[in-house]
Structure formats: C-alpha cells, structure tokens
Amino acid sequence: SQELEQSPQSLIVQEGKNLTINCTSSKTLYGLYWYKQKYGEGLIFLMMLQKGGEEKSHEKITAKLDEKKQQSSLHITASQPSHAGIYLCGAPTNAGGTSYGKLTFGQGTILTVHP
C-alpha cells in the first residue's frame, strides 16, 4: 500500500521566516493534495498537483511536485501566525474514477509561528 512520509513532524518558526514541509511517497503519485487543518476542525484545501515538475502558488504558499512524482514540498514565504496549523499531504490511491477521491494521508506537520 502507498505510504506518505511527511517531514518535519513539527516546526516552530519566528514570524517572517520561510519554511518548507516535505512529503515523500513510497510509490509514484497519481496526484498530490495539500491541506491545512486546525486541530479538531475540517480540512482546508490548499493545492492539488498532478503533473511531474508542476508548481503552484497561492499567496505566500508554493507547492511543487518533483519530476518523478514521488516527492512534494510546500514552501511558505514570510510566515505569519495565521499560517499556524497542521499541514497534511494526501494522495489518491487509485488512478481514476470516483474512487480517485480515496486518499491516503501523511502523518501531518504541526506548524507553530511565533509573533
């Protein structure tokens, strides 16, 4: 079965600093999702990557999927306290069809941003 390994497991940074979270798969990814979660709340969709070498940005967050489609990184520039939360990467376990929505998740990265 596919496994996603996230690193680091937790991260504490000072406001204004840049940071990177990595997500590595044991198998080639059909796609890769990044979500943000406040503890005990739902998931906030950040970005979806599907093609090898793809890079997407939204505000201060940039996500990349490597050419081999086995590793993704999430980079936050000039972090703010509002960026704090749990970041999860998730990947479809199937190539297509409605079961494409069936995701396996990494263990999450807890981000703390000190003002």
Add this chain to the structure above:
Amino acid sequence: GAVVSQHPSWVICKSGTSVKIECRSLDFQATTMFWYRQFPKQSLMLMATSNEGSKATYEQGVEKDKFLINHASLTLSTLTVTSAHPEDSSFYICSAWRLEAFFGQGTRLTVV
C-alpha cells in the same frame, strides 16, 4: 467550490448508545463518499467508502457492524457508530469527490 456539510460538529454520548453522523453534498451529487477517522495528534485514516445504492466498502480492520454506513441518496451518507465505547471517541470526517476531494467540517465524538 463544492460544499460538503457534516452534522453534528460535535456530540457527547453515553457508552453503549448509538450515534449517527450525517454527511451531505450541498450543491452536487456524490455517488461516492469517504469516511475518515482522526485520533488526537494523528493523521486521517480512511475507514470506508460509501457507495450510493450499494454496500459500503470497509478498510481492513474497520468493523462493519460497529460503523454502519448508509448512502441512501446522491447527496447524503450517514455513519452510525453503534454501541459506542470510549475508545470510539475520535474526530470523524467525510469527503466527497467532484474533480477534487471536498471535506466536511468533521464531527468530534466523545463517548463517556
């Protein structure tokens, strides 16, 4: 974007009772929905795939008789935790697929 609504957001129940959690796709039809469970400080684990009009598909290690799933319409899937015990206390979250996975806001279940 598409919206998935989950209800209730939190529930406290007594040990031995059953609890029903609803997952609705508000502006699209979802033939397939997914139920996940998240324990404190852990990631989301897929419990089962809910299929409209047919039986749910459960992941290995998930008790079918414990977690009853019903997907009676194209916009509603329900998860019933039967004879709940304290170890069933967890965060349950559903998702539905429409070009991307949309998640409900989750339900925090506490069994006392």
